[in-house]
Amino acid sequence: xxxxxxxxxxxxxxxxxxxxxxxxxxxxxxxxxxxxxxxxxxxxxxxxxxxxxxxxxxxxxxxxxxxxxxxxxxxxxxxxxxxxxxxxxxxxxxxxxxxxxxxxxxxxxxxxxxxxxxxxxxxxxxxxxxxxxxxxxxxxxxxxxxxxxxxxxxxxxxxxxxxxxxxxxxxxxxxxxxxxxxxxxxxxxxxxxxxxxxxxxxxxxxxxxxxxxxxxxxxxxxxxxxxxxxxxxxxxxxxxxxxxxxxxxxxxxxxxxxxxxxxxxxxxxxxxxxxxxxxxxxxxxxxxxxxxxxxxxxxxxxxxxxxxxxxxxxxxxxxxxxxxxxxxxxxxxxxxxxxxxxxxxxxxxxxxxxxxxxxxxxxxxxxxxxxxxxxxxxxxxxxxxxxxxxxxxxxxxxxxxxxxxxxxxxxxxxxxxxxxxxxxxxxxxxxxxxxxxxxxxxxxxxxxxxxxxxxxxxxxxxxxxxxxxxxxxxxxxxxxxxxxxxxxxxxxxxxxxxxxxxxxxxxxxxxxxxxxxxxxxxxxxxxxxxxxxxxxxxxxxxxxxxxxxxxxxxxxxxxxxxxxxxxxxxxxxxxxxxxxxxxxxxxxxxxxxxxxxxxxxxxxxxxxxxxxxxxxxxxxxxxxxxxxxxxxxxxxxxxxxxxxxxxxxxxxxxxx
Amino acid sequence: xxxxxxxxxxxxxxxxxxxxxxxxxxxxxxxxxxxxxxxxxxxxxxxxxxxxxxxxxxxxxxxxxxxxxxxxxxxxxxxxxxxxxxxxxxxxxxxxxxxxxxxxxxxxxxxxxxxxxxxxxxxxxxxxxxxxxxxxxxxxxxxxxxxxxxxxxxxxxxxxxxxxxxxxxxxxxxxxxxxxxxxxxxxxxxxxxxxxxxxxxxxxxxxxxx
Ligand code: HEM
Ligand SMILES: [Cu+2]
Numbered sequence: 024x025x026x027x028x029x030x031x032x033x034x035x036x037x038x039x040x041x042x043x044x045x046x047x048x049x050x051x052x053x054x055x056x057x058x059x060x061x062x063x064x065x066x067x068x069x070x071x072x073x074x075x076x077x078x079x080x081x082x083x084x085x086x087x088x089x090x091x092x093x094x095x096x097x098x099x100x101x102x103x104x105x106x107x108x109x110x111x112x113x114x115x116x117x118x119x120x121x122x123x124x125x126x127x128x129x130x131x132x133x134x135x136x137x138x139x140x141x142x143x144x145x146x147x148x149x150x151x152x153x154x155x156x157x158x159x160x161x162x163x164x165x166x167x168x169x170x171x172x173x174x175x176x177x178x179x180x181x182x183x184x185x186x187x188x189x190x191x192x193x194x195x196x197x198x199x200x201x202x203x204x205x206x207x208x209x210x211x212x213x214x215x216x217x218x219x220x221x222x223x224x225x226x227x228x229x230x231x232x233x234x235x236x237x238x239x240x241x242x243x244x245x246x247x248x249x250x251x252x253x254x255x256x257x258x259x260x261x262x263x264x265x266x267x268x269x270x271x272x273x274x275x276x277x278x279x280x281x282x283x284x285x286x287x288x289x290x291x292x293x294x295x296x297x298x299x300x301x302x303x304x305x306x307x308x309x310x311x312x313x314x315x316x317x318x319x320x321x322x323x324x325x326x327x328x329x330x331x332x333x334x335x336x337x338x339x340x341x342x343x344x345x346x347x348x349x350x351x352x353x354x355x356x357x358x359x360x361x362x363x364x365x366x367x368x369x370x371x372x373x374x375x376x377x378x379x380x381x382x383x384x385x386x387x388x389x390x391x392x393x394x395x396x397x398x399x400x401x402x403x404x405x406x407x408x409x410x411x412x413x414x415x416x417x418x419x420x421x422x423x424x425x426x427x428x429x430x431x432x433x434x435x436x437x438x439x440x441x442x443x444x445x446x447x448x449x450x451x452x453x454x455x456x457x458x459x460x461x462x463x464x465x466x467x468x469x470x471x472x473x474x475x476x477x478x479x480x481x482x483x484x485x486x487x488x489x490x491x492x493x494x495x496x497x498x499x500x501x502x503x504x505x506x507x508x509x510x511x512x513x514x515x516x517x518x519x520x521x522x523x524x525x526x527x528x529x530x531x532x533x534x535x536x537x538x539x540x541x542x543x544x545x546x547x548x549x550x551x552x553x554x555x556x557x558x559x560x561x562x563x564x565x566x567x568x569x570x571x572x573x574x575x576x577x578x579x580x581x582x583x584x585x586x587x588x589x590x591x592x593x594x595x596x597x598x599x600x601x602x603x604x605x606x607x608x609x610x611x612x613x614x615x616x617x618x619x620x621x622x623x624x625x626x627x628x629x630x631x632x633x634x635x636x637x638x639x640x641x642x643x644x645x646x647x648x649x650x651x652x653x654x655x656x657x658x659x660x661x662x663x664x665x666x667x668x669x670x671x672x673x674x675x676x677x678x679x
Numbered sequence: 680x681x682x683x684x685x686x687x688x689x690x691x692x693x694x695x696x697x698x699x700x701x702x703x704x705x706x707x708x709x710x711x712x713x714x715x716x717x718x719x720x721x722x723x724x725x726x727x728x729x730x731x732x733x734x735x736x737x738x739x740x741x742x743x744x745x746x747x748x749x750x751x752x753x754x755x756x757x758x759x760x761x762x763x764x765x766x767x768x769x770x771x772x773x774x775x776x777x778x779x780x781x782x783x784x785x786x787x788x789x790x791x792x793x794x795x796x797x798x799x800x801x802x803x804x805x806x807x808x809x810x811x812x813x814x815x816x817x818x819x820x821x822x823x824x825x826x827x828x829x830x831x832x833x834x835x836x837x838x839x840x841x842x843x844x845x846x847x848x849x850x851x852x853x854x855x856x857x858x859x860x861x862x863x864x865x866x867x868x869x870x871x872x873x874x875x876x877x878x879x880x881x882x883x884x885x886x887x888x889x
Contacts, residue, residue: 230715266724285821292819293737655843
């Protein structure tokens with residue numbers, strides 16, 4: 024009995040790994056008990072189910088994405104600090120090689136797929152329907168499915184840490200290293216299934232928002248009157264739709280290799296590992312544009328709002344977004360110039376990579392020209408936007424350096440590369456997402472985030488960023504390779520690494536300030552009573568904060584770009600207030616518990632495949648099928664909000 | 680959901696001349712969504728085709744395409760599937776003419792043809808496996824079985840889906856919603872037919888002449 028228990032604990036709960044795991048187990052247990060206890064004590068279970076788990080409201084789904092993104096930012100950040108702690112000193116043994124491998128793998132995967140992706144989806148959900156004058160997305164039920172697939176995919180990936188063991192083949196998971204022969208544990212399966220499940224959700228989100236933007240715009244909102252954030256989402260959706268299927272295939276084939284014994288990417292029996300690497304980057308490079316384009320959209324909104332000017336060069340901004348989304352599909356080989364594709368192939372991809380700099384440069388100049396002679400207010404969203412410009416410029420310049428194929432033989436997989444991609448991912452995506460979060464926070468929650476604490480967070484994070492990553496460019500030139508878990512003292516890398524670690528901790532402190540800022544503001548933050556705290560330009564600022572669940576009592580008719588701003592200038596804001604006689608009953612989609620249950624079923628199937636427990640896998644898949652069949656026979660999935668209720672709500676908000 | 684009822688009011692007159700499945704904006708929105716899904720599914724197959732093309736010569740001393748492929752077998756599969764696409768089209772036509780009985784009949788014929796396609800394919804796979812040509816044997820066989828098998832499982836899903844749709848037509852008759860469902864499942868069916876045309880040429884035909 025005891026033996027059996029020990030065996031189980033060692034194989035699945037990894038108790039033989041030592042105190043780090045024990046502590047995590049205890050913390051997770053305590054947190055779970057705490058959550059259950061709080062929900063039970065305050066009798067919030069029903070509230071949780073009715074208001075959140077079954078919701079199909081894009082605003083609530085957006086908030087759930089946001090919460091998950093912030094939690095995952097925390098986990099990815101802790102991973103980063105563990106690594107930087109290990110690298111602070113030469114010959115350090117805080118982490119051993121195996122643990123270091125696991126941590127850079129989970130850090131990279133989580134930051135890209137479970138932090139950046141849900142963060143952009145949070146902003147998609149929160150802003151797009153409001154910006155285009157719609158009451159929800161095209162397919163609200165599918166939207167809920169997307170969220171729960173993301174959620175349970177992320178859970179599956181994260182749970183590997185305490186159940187079965189983390190993946191350790193890097194976020195790129197190259198075979199043959201990631202094949203069964205070299206990577207026995209279930210960790211790699213967790214990676215493959217977690218990404219697969221959440222990836223299906225991402226494809227659905229791409230389809231959903233594409234249909235929403237193409238078909239659900241308010242009357243008069245022509246494409247060329249759309250806010251630039253919505254344009255950026257459209258561009259990102261194009262990329263999602265074209266890129267994600269390649270990831271789906273890459274992951275599926277590697278999974279087949281691992282659990283069925285096929286030979287796609289093995290060395291034996293004719294497999295070809297390069298095929299995985301191509302498929303991975305055919306998705307992987309566009310993926311980095313998926314997470315940067317919405318950030319560009321946020322900057323466009325923020326710059327125009329806080330400089331109080333129309334965006335400079337709107338048309339060229341649209342063309343640039345579209346150009347980037349197309350070119351992003353023709354650059355993937357720059358991730359493996361050194362693998363011997365030949366000079367001609369490398370030249371093509373080098374030139375294509377540099378070409379992305381052109382539309383990007385156009386955008387940067389347009390933002391600068393918009394700021395030029397504007398009456399700029401340095402509120403938090405603008406602060407992050409202004410910080411983005413130099414950071415991204417440096418990151419872009421080092422990117423062009425890496426794109427020079429012959430020179431890349433020197434930089435490839437060195438700390439120069441690490442510094443480069445952190446500079447664009449943090450300086451671009453993270454700064455953009457934070458700017459967007461500060462910008463739309465009042466719209467989501469009805470209060471502003473505290474400026475003073477936000478500035479502390481900003482300065483710690485920014486200074487920390489440069490302290491952390493600038494030394495790494497030099498380390499790269501000095502020969503330090505990525506994914507090294509330690510280094511000898513006599514190479515002279517010690518000082519720069521130590522400085523870099525200090526920078527990482529400064530960023531960690533910045534994050535803590537952000538947490539403090541949110542907690543403080545929940546209680547003391549300035550309430551947003553007007554619905555338009557930044558003197559905004561687009562339709563979402565014509566609504567009260569938080570927005571009633573049907574969004575627009577009466578759908579507006581749009582006559583110009585930045586229509587809300589135009590109306591304010593002309594003193595016509597009354598026109599966007601509903602008149603009682605115009606209000607009609609509103610059809611809304613009903614809540615449904617099925618998307619959540621479908622996520623659970625996928626999770627169960629995922630666990631089954633991870634451990635080759637096929638009974639469980641089949642049960643999970645049957646659950647998925649049952650949910651789909653039940654949906655096919657569901658005809659009664661809408662309800663009406665009666666006119667009186669809408670009038671009542673609007674009157675209570677002082678809008679009638 | 681009538682998130683877009685403003686469009687509805689203006690447009691319901693103008694939409695009257697459209698086929699049944701497009702008449703209601705919500706249904707036509709779903710059809711658009713389905714087209715977008717098909718684009719992603721097409722790309723999924725494109726990646727599998729690319730993998731097949733890279734690996735098809737990697738036979739590792741095992742069976743080659745030429746030794747493996749059975750001309751009468753895949754020709755029969757092709758004829759059956761192409762015919763089923765035609766009968767699926769007839770089902771859509773019957774739906775547009777409001778002929779419920781015919782619609783159900785053609786759907787049933789399409790499903791039967793689909794079933795016989797799947798049965799033939801399963802038989803082919805079993806025969807190959809018994810001869811030692813399993814998907815674990817070589818990279819060529821891995822990619823062959825995965826590509827063709829993915830198509831086959833799409834067809835199987837399509838059959839179940841068509842059956843569920845048929846039940847709804849039986850119960851509810853031809854309404855804007857069931858019309859949209861019939862239309863979409865047929866769209867899916869034709870799409871699988873197009874994919875098969877590529878499998879037929881790129882995998883089977885060029886396999887036996889190579
Ligand atoms: C918050 C501050 C961050 C710090 C201090 C940090 C630090 C690190 C470190 C030390 C590594 C491992 C380098 C190596 O040994 O090869 C790494 C890898 C990586 N990081 Fe970060 N990182 C941060 C944020 C981010 C963000 C925001 C993203 C993406 C959005 C990101 C994406 C990655 C990726 C993709 C890898 C590569 C993982 C691999 O080699 O498989 N990081 N980071
Ligand atoms: Cu790239």
